[in-house]
Amino acid sequence: MAIIGSPYVDELITETADRLFAEVCGHEAVQAAEADGGAPEIWAAFAETGFPWISIDEDAGGSGGSLTDALEVLRVVGYHAAPIPAAETGILGGWLLSSAGHELPEGIVTVVPGVSGDDISMSVAGDAATLSGSASRVPWARAADRIAVLAEVDGSPMVASVAAADCDITPMTNMAGEPRDSVSFEGASAPVAPAGPGVDSESFRFRGALSRVALIAGAIEKMSQLTVTYTNDRVQFGRPVARFQAVQQHLVWAAQDAALVRMAAETAGREAGRGEARFEIAASKLIANQAAARATKACHQAHGAMGMTQEYALHHLSRRLWSWRKEYGSDAEWSGWLGRTVVSQGAEGLYPLVTSGSRAIA
Amino acid sequence: MRFTPTELTDAELALQTEVRDFLAAELPPGSHEPCLGMAARKDKEFSRKMAERGWVGMALPKEWGGSDRKAVDRFIVVEEMLRWGAPVGHHWVADRQTGNVILKFGNDEQRERFLPAICRGELGFSIGMSEPDSGSDLASVSTRAERGDGGWIVNGTKIWTSGAHENDWFVCLLRTAPIEDGNKHAGLTQMLIDLRSAGLEISPIPFLDGTHHFNEVTFNDVFVPDENVVGDLGMGWHQNTTEMAYERGGPDRWLSPFSTIEQLLRETDATDMEPALRDLFGEMIARWWGIRNLSLSVARLIDEGEAPSVESSLVKEMGTRYEQDVVEKLVQLVDLEYSPDSSSLFERMLADCVVTFPGNTIRGGTIEILRSVASKGLQGLEV
Numbered sequence: 001m002a003i004i005g006s007p008y009v010d011e012l013i014t015e016t017a018d019r020l021f022a023e024v025c026g027h028e029a030v031q032a033a034e035a036d037g038g039a040p041e042i043w044a045a046f047a048e049t050g051f052p053w054i055s056i057d058e059d060a061g062g063s064g065g066s067l068t069d070a071l072e073v074l075r076v077v078g079y080h081a082a083p084i085p086a087a088e089t090g091i092l093g094g095w096l097l098s099s100a101g102h103e104l105p106e107g108i109v110t111v112v113p114g115v116s117g118d119d120i121s122m123s124v125a126g127d128a129a130t131l132s133g134s135a136s137r138v139p140w141a142r143a144a145d146r147i148a149v150l151a152e153v154d155g156s157p158m159v160a161s162v163a164a165a166d167c168d169i170t171p172m173t174n175m176a177g178e179p180r181d182s183v184s185f186e187g188a189s190a191p192v193a194p195a196g197p198g199v200d201s202e203s204f205r206f207r208g209a210l211s212r213v214a215l216i217a218g219a220i221e222k223m224s225q226l227t228v229t230y231t232n233d234r235v236q237f238g239r240p241v242a243r244f245q246a247v248q249q250h251l252v253w254a255a256q257d258a259a260l261v262r263m264a265a266e267t268a269g270r271e272a273g274r275g276e277a278r279f280e281i282a283a284s285k286l287i288a289n290q291a292a293a294r295a296t297k298a299c300h301q302a303h304g305a306m307g308m309t310q311e312y313a314l315h316h317l318s319r320r321l322w323s324w325r326k327e328y329g330s331d332a333e334w335s336g337w338l339g340r341t342v343v344s345q346g347a348e349g350l351y352p353l354v355t356s357g358s359r360a361i362a
Numbered sequence: 363m364r365f366t367p368t369e370l371t372d373a374e375l376a377l378q379t380e381v382r383d384f385l386a387a388e389l390p391p392g393s394h395e396p397c398l399g400m401a402a403r404k405d406k407e408f409s410r411k412m413a414e415r416g417w418v419g420m421a422l423p424k425e426w427g428g429s430d431r432k433a434v435d436r437f438i439v440v441e442e443m444l445r446w447g448a449p450v451g452h453h454w455v456a457d458r459q460t461g462n463v464i465l466k467f468g469n470d471e472q473r474e475r476f477l478p479a480i481c482r483g484e485l486g487f488s489i490g491m492s493e494p495d496s497g498s499d500l501a502s503v504s505t506r507a508e509r510g511d512g513g514w515i516v517n518g519t520k521i522w523t524s525g526a527h528e529n530d531w532f533v534c535l536l537r538t539a540p541i542e543d544g545n546k547h548a549g550l551t552q553m554l555i556d557l558r559s560a561g562l563e564i565s566p567i568p569f570l571d572g573t574h575h576f577n578e579v580t581f582n583d584v585f586v587p588d589e590n591v592v593g594d595l596g597m598g599w600h601q602n603t604t605e606m607a608y609e610r611g612g613p614d615r616w617l618s619p620f621s622t623i624e625q626l627l628r629e630t631d632a633t634d635m636e637p638a639l640r641d642l643f644g645e646m647i648a649r650w651w652g653i654r655n656l657s658l659s660v661a662r663l664i665d666e667g668e669a670p671s672v673e674s675s676l677v678k679e680m681g682t683r684y685e686q687d688v689v690e691k692l693v694q695l696v697d698l699e700y701s702p703d704s705s706s707l708f709e710r711m712l713a714d715c716v717v718t719f720p721g722n723t724i725r726g727g728t729i730e731i732l733r734s735v736a737s738k739g740l741q742g743l744e745v
Contacts (some may be wrong), residue, residue: 007367159723176683232741248734251737251740252676256676259365259656260656263655287649287652314483314635334643334644335642336640338648339501339643340644341644342644343627343640343643348391353651355441356652
């Protein structure tokens with residue numbers, strides 16, 4: 001069982017990441033991370049390869065490579081249900097910090113995803129900011145070195161690099177037991193600088209969604225493969241349950257969703273690597289959200305009671321999918337964005353969106 | 363199983379533009395009643411005009427009247443025609459599958475006789491597979507051909523034969539040798555049969571709304587000359603399975619409701635649209651974008667010499683269900699009773715979708731059969 005690589009990425013990247021996680025991120029390791037509230041050994045092995053900083057310029061302290069490469073690594077992270085803040089440290093937090101010219105720390109970086117109820121504000125004097133307010137659902141804040149905080153100050157997006165140690169952090173989790181902490185920034189002071197070109201709350205939202213599409217694509221692919229294997233091994237009525245048409249329906253539907261999301265993730269990743277890709281990202285997040293719901297249902301049904309136990313690995317994937325589905329935009333948020341965009345193109349502009357995506361948007 | 367993302371080349375994009383320009387000139391929006399996908403009107407004149415452009419039988423070799431184009435080129439043309447609701451019914455089956463069968467399994471004489479006429483958009487073909495007692499279990503067909511003088515004598519019945527009353531020919535799957543040792547797949551042969559042959563009777567099987575598409579075709583000692591046997595005797599099952607692969611996974615399996623959706627947007631004030639309907643537009647276009655990328659990658663695989671039967675079954679199973687989902691969601695949201703004789707074109711089209719789309723997950727292999735094919739592929743078994 002192995003992940004199939006993207007044609008847009010050097011297969012060495014996919015294979016190396018896949019091998020690494022196969023070694024350090026087995027069922028027990030993921031289970032232990034959940035109990036312990038973190039997995040420093042898995043992170044250390046991942047960080048040693050330089051993978052977290054792919055797509056950030058080497059000059060800025062990153063590992064170089066493209067956004068498409070970084071998304072491929074995230075797909076592998078999702079495939080192995082690796083309990084690490086890979087997206088936060090790299091294409092989200094690392095991107096915010098480096099765009100504003102902040103130094104990249106050696107350790108974990110996280111970001112404020114931005115959920116309702118967050119009320120962060122910044123007062124800026126020169127190159128220092130004093131923060132107030134709080135944020136919730138901050139991934140791995142408890143393990144982070146820095147929290148990259150993006151906020152508008154006098155109408156301009158600014159990025160502060162806040163030391164996590166200066167914040168008051170309350171541990172919280174998502175449905176998979178991954179850290180999603182509440183953070184009070186009250187009184188913290190931090191270096192601040194204007195966000196780089198093209199970096200603002202909207203582009204951050206799209207980038208966050210894209211990170212979840214990659215994770216979801218990997219997780220559904222693994223879940224689909226697990227389900228094929230399990231239903232071939234499991235014998236009832238004298239034959240593998242995969243021989244029954246009723247079970248085959250679940251296998252086929254899960255495989256479809258795996259293919260649909262992988263295709264969407266690879267296409268959106270390709271376009272995002274080139275530039276404007278808002279249609280592709282919005283469409284792929286909506287597709288991924290819906291597919292996550294359908295595929296988890298199909299795979300759980302095909303596994304029977306075994307899939308409902310902690311001892312069998314399906315839940316590492318399904319619980320992450322249920323969580324990631326809701327991060328960086330629910331179905332309603334993205335269908336709303338898409339609906340407004342699509343309808344404004346008019347009837348004659350409808351099909352060109354299907355064939356040309358963002359390039360068709362006037 | 364692998365779907366590799368692919369993009370259109372500059373030449374392919376130029377073809378797309380050419381097809382769009384052709385359609386805008388021939389069938390300006392609002393000037394025609396769009397068809398629902400491949401269940402399209404037969405319009406010989408339209409087929410002839412497409413053929414003039416080299417868009418019928420386009421993947422067939424130039425030697426036989428084709429254009430030597432690729433599966434992806436055909437995908438582009440078909441996609442544009444279907445989303446436009448163009449009347450492609452006359453040449454549809456010949457273009458999609460029969461031309462390929464004759465090219466691949468026929469002899470030079472048959473190629474000469476049929477392929478140039480197919481590529482001119484002249485010949486309309488039906489499909490002669492199902493029988494009263496053989497649907498999904500196609501290998502159980504019992505219409506038989508027995509040796510006669512210089513040919514074969516055919517007796518039996520084919521049903522669900524779309525367009526037999528208007529088309530010229532069909533390719534029939536016939537039993538030419540009795541079943542031995544329970545091996546149903548042996549002893550079957552494909553033959554080209556003139557729908558106007560003596561002893562061949564065509565009677566309508568009215569569609570649920572009273573329209574006439576389906577027929578029952580009865581053979582009473584119909585003579586089929588030897589030169590109409592396609593491929594080798596007894597190889598019909600293999601040939602037929604190959605033919606089915608051409609049927610699956612293309613734009614005809616996911617675009618059927620598109621012209622209806624487009625018409626809805628044409629008839630609705632976009633600035634004052636209900637948010638739920640507006641969001642549904644967003645969702646639909648996203649899904650079409652996703653499915654289209656999968657379907658396009660299947661066409662590319664064919665051009666790379668692969669036989670993506672598992673992939674195409676997966677796409678067809680998903681695409682046809684999606685077509686039904688789209689209509690159901692529209693029905694849930696749109697506040698009208700969709701009368702078939704409404705003055706609103708959208709309303710008439712939606713009524714047509716509601717009544718005819720249950721067939722989308724049945725025609726050309728039910729989704730249950732497709733799941734069986736796809737799941738064998740997923741399990742690494744022989745498909």
